[in-house]
Amino acid sequence: MSEPILVLKDLRTVFHTARGSFTAVDGVNLELFPGEVLGLVGESGSGKSVTLRSILRLVRPPGTVSGEVRWQGRNLLTLSEPQMRKVRGREISMIFQEPMTALNPVLPIGEQIAETLREHTDLSGKSIQARAVELLELVGIPSPRERLRDYPHQFSGGMRQRAMIAIALASNPKLLLADEPTTALDVTIQDQILKLLLRLKDTLGMSVILVTHDLGVVAQTCERVAVMYAGRIVEVAPAIELFAQPRHAYTLGLLNSVPGAGSTRRPLLQIPGAPPDLAALPPGCPFAPRCAFTTAECVATRPSLTAISNTRLTACIHQDKLTKTGEVAW
Amino acid sequence: MSETILRVEGLSKTFPVSYSLVDRVQGKPRRRVWALTEVSLEVRRGETLGIVGESGCGKSTLARCLVRLYDADAGKVEYDGLDVLGLRGAGLRHYNRRVQMVFQDPFSSLNPRMTVGQTLREAILVHGLRKPEEVPGRIRELLELVGLPKDAENRLPHEFSGGQRQRIGIARALSVEPETLIADELVSALDVSVQAQVVNLLLELQERLHLTVLFVAHDLRLVRHLSHRVAVMYLGRVVELVETEKLFTSPAHPYTQALLRAAPELDPARKSAVEAVKGELPSPLNPPPGCPFHPRCPQAFERCAKEVPALVPRGPEGRWVACHLLEPAEQPPV
Numbered sequence: 001m002s003e004p005i006l007v008l009k010d011l012r013t014v015f016h017t018a019r020g021s022f023t024a025v026d027g028v029n030l031e032l033f034p035g036e037v038l039g040l041v042g043e044s045g046s047g048k049s050v051t052l053r054s055i056l057r058l059v060r061p062p063g064t065v066s067g068e069v070r071w072q073g074r075n076l077l078t079l080s081e082p083q084m085r086k087v088r089g090r091e092i093s094m095i096f097q098e099p100m101t102a103l104n105p106v107l108p109i110g111e112q113i114a115e116t117l118r119e120h121t122d123l124s125g126k127s128i129q130a131r132a133v134e135l136l137e138l139v140g141i142p143s144p145r146e147r148l149r150d151y152p153h154q155f156s157g158g159m160r161q162r163a164m165i166a167i168a169l170a171s172n173p174k175l176l177l178a179d180e181p182t183t184a185l186d187v188t189i190q191d192q193i194l195k196l197l198l199r200l201k202d203t204l205g206m207s208v209i210l211v212t213h214d215l216g217v218v219a220q221t222c223e224r225v226a227v228m229y230a231g232r233i234v235e236v237a238p239a240i241e242l243f244a245q246p247r248h249a250y251t252l253g254l255l256n257s258v259p260g261a262g263s264t265r266r267p268l269l270q271i272p273g274a275p276p277d278l279a280a281l282p283p284g285c286p287f288a289p290r291c292a293f294t295t296a297e298c299v300a301t302r303p304s305l306t307a308i309s310n311t312r313l314t315a316c317i318h319q320d321k322l323t324k325t326g327e328v329a330w
Numbered sequence: 331m332s333e334t335i336l337r338v339e340g341l342s343k344t345f346p347v348s349y350s351l352v353d354r355v356q357g358k359p360r361r362r363v364w365a366l367t368e369v370s371l372e373v374r375r376g377e378t379l380g381i382v383g384e385s386g387c388g389k390s391t392l393a394r395c396l397v398r399l400y401d402a403d404a405g406k407v408e409y410d411g412l413d414v415l416g417l418r419g420a421g422l423r424h425y426n427r428r429v430q431m432v433f434q435d436p437f438s439s440l441n442p443r444m445t446v447g448q449t450l451r452e453a454i455l456v457h458g459l460r461k462p463e464e465v466p467g468r469i470r471e472l473l474e475l476v477g478l479p480k481d482a483e484n485r486l487p488h489e490f491s492g493g494q495r496q497r498i499g500i501a502r503a504l505s506v507e508p509e510t511l512i513a514d515e516l517v518s519a520l521d522v523s524v525q526a527q528v529v530n531l532l533l534e535l536q537e538r539l540h541l542t543v544l545f546v547a548h549d550l551r552l553v554r555h556l557s558h559r560v561a562v563m564y565l566g567r568v569v570e571l572v573e574t575e576k577l578f579t580s581p582a583h584p585y586t587q588a589l590l591r592a593a594p595e596l597d598p599a600r601k602s603a604v605e606a607v608k609g610e611l612p613s614p615l616n617p618p619p620g621c622p623f624h625p626r627c628p629q630a631f632e633r634c635a636k637e638v639p640a641l642v643p644r645g646p647e648g649r650w651v652a653c654h655l656l657e658p659a660e661q662p663p664v
Contacts, residue, residue, distance in 0.1 A: 043523060044521055156610050186385055186611070187384065187550070187589065187593050187594075188384065188592040188606060188607050189593070189610060190592070190605075191592035192605045192608075194594075195603060195605050198603070199603075200380065210414030213521065214594065215596055216551075216594030216596055217594050219596050219598045220595065221594075240598045240599060242597065243598055253595075254522060254523060256526075257523050257526035258526075258551060258596060259529070259551045259554065259556075260551065260596060265533060265555065266533075270526035270527045270530055270557070271523035271527075274491045274524065
């Protein structure tokens with residue numbers, strides 16, 4: 001395998017509030033390879049979106065980010081703000097869950113694309129207009145020349161997401177960070193947007209980090225998956241291997257919670273309890289209080305993310321005792 | 331099992347949109363959102379009927395019309411021999427006791443200033459189901475039934491997590507001893523691991539209390555898991571209604587087929603690079619003439635743009651489909 005283009009080393013994002021300090025991202029180590037789609041999955045509050053925002057330094061006070069984000073030989077966390085502006089939106093772009101709040105409601109779509117082009121490319125005048133039309137066409141918006149003058153509210157939800165992708169791609173980024181890009185969309189539109197993203201990734205040679213809570217979306221789009229729980233990465237594996245045999249008790253629980261074909265009207269294998277409070281994490285494995293495999297060792301010490309093969313990492317000391325694939329129902 | 335408890339016939343509901351001055355001056359008619367158009371279906375006693383579709387397909391409007399939160403424009407709803415749409419006063423209150431609704435967001439449907447105990451007590455006393463001295467016992471019973479801790483009674487809704495709040499919503503609905511539950515996107519706002527807990531609770535309660543359930547949702551996997559039969563809606567109409575496994579193994583309507591193809595499968599080995607269906611949902615302000623799906627349908631032909639296909643039985647398996655493709659070939663008009 002080639003050199004990773006992005007390396008996260010001990011990334012830690014803490015929010016200091018009046019009610020105490022919340023560690024939203026707790027020592028995340030992760031590598032991303034060129035041309036790869038990496039899925040970052042987890043439930044709400046697991047820290048997946050904050051991880052993404054920390055990469056681009058979009059975390060605002062009272063949040064603080066420490067550790068290292070190594071991108072093309074530089075640590076993004078130590079760059080000056082003017083230097084960072086050249087990375088953000090140019091080399092690394094981001095798209096969000098709710099395009100209506102990410103787009104400017106009082107600016108025509110065409111102007112919002114042109115803005116990015118003026119800021120991040122050498123184009124000017126007529127060529128900006130031409131490139132904007134080209135971009136809208138690329139993301140599958142019909143009659144793009146006419147729609148340049150439209151405002152975001154004149155677009156449907158799916159079209160807005162397409163427009164946002166067009167803006168993100170305007171600068172030919174090498175990395176696209178996608179934060180739940182299809183969660184607000186209907187399933188037929190979600191299908192269209194995901195296929196579009198995969199197609200664009202191939203034609204433009206980008207890498208993608210896709211944050212989602214939907215395991216189906218992960219299975220259909222990602223080559224590699226990192227599972228997060230309570231701010232930590234608990235398992236990393238190629239998608240095919242992860243779905244065939246999870247090596248962390250939490251991943252196993254997640255897969256078992258999703259209803260699958262052939263299990264009609266039978267109780268689902270549920271995970272008891274609720275995710276832990278980030279301000280009061282247990283000293284050991286954060287999943288231990290809800291886990292069926294917990295032993296004294298799990299409660300006492302925090303397991304670290306360790307390699308169990310060339311391609312897989314897990315932070316579960318009982319990874320070899322987890323139930324077989326046959327018991328993961330789908 | 332086969333006894334019909336709820337029969338819906340030709341139910342329609344439109345919502346007026348604001349009548350702009352420009353439209354008025356130009357003499358244009360007032361525009362309406364066509365939320366439900368001639369919906370007909372039957373629910374059998376003790377079954378779970380799944381109602382599935384994308385946003386704007388009218389599934390929530392249907393649920394709300396059935397409990398009379400909305401007044402339908404036209405059509406008929408019959409519940410156990412009662413004409414539901416004609417009910418007034420005490421009759422309506424009695425019907426609402428028998429048919430209860432649970433909402434997607436329990437935080438906005440529970441009174442934030444009433445403790446769980448107060449909410450439950452009110453429901454029980456309004457319907458006169460218990461003598462006042464029996465109420466505390468009944469509340470404890472209900473909390474246990476939905477798996478909430480005993481001290482929940484004296485706490486306010488904001489002190490609970492999303493999954494627990496949904497349990498409170500279910501306990502509130504069950505407090506009046508209903509026969510039928512209408513669950514509108516019951517678990518959509520919950521994380522998967524918590525979703526499974528609530529789904530299991532619903533399955534268990536239905537078994538114990540012999541409930542009839544209308545499960546309205548957009549998640550196909552959940553609907554498949556919970557329902558005996560499924561109705562698929564598109565742009566205010568039911569396009570297919572059949573037993574769950576038949577729907578998922580051999581969908582008949584092109585829209586059902588597209589919906590199933592679009593739902594992401596949990597198997598990374600089965601990927602497709604082709605989009606399940608092109609185009610977007612048409613606006614319910616201006617639904618297309620003929621079959622609502624024809625502008626996106628890969629198999630649409632001339633007739634689809636002109637004539638609305640009726641929802642009619644197809645084949646021996648009790649499948650209802652509204653599609654011209656499945657109709658016996660007719661002589662084209664000369």
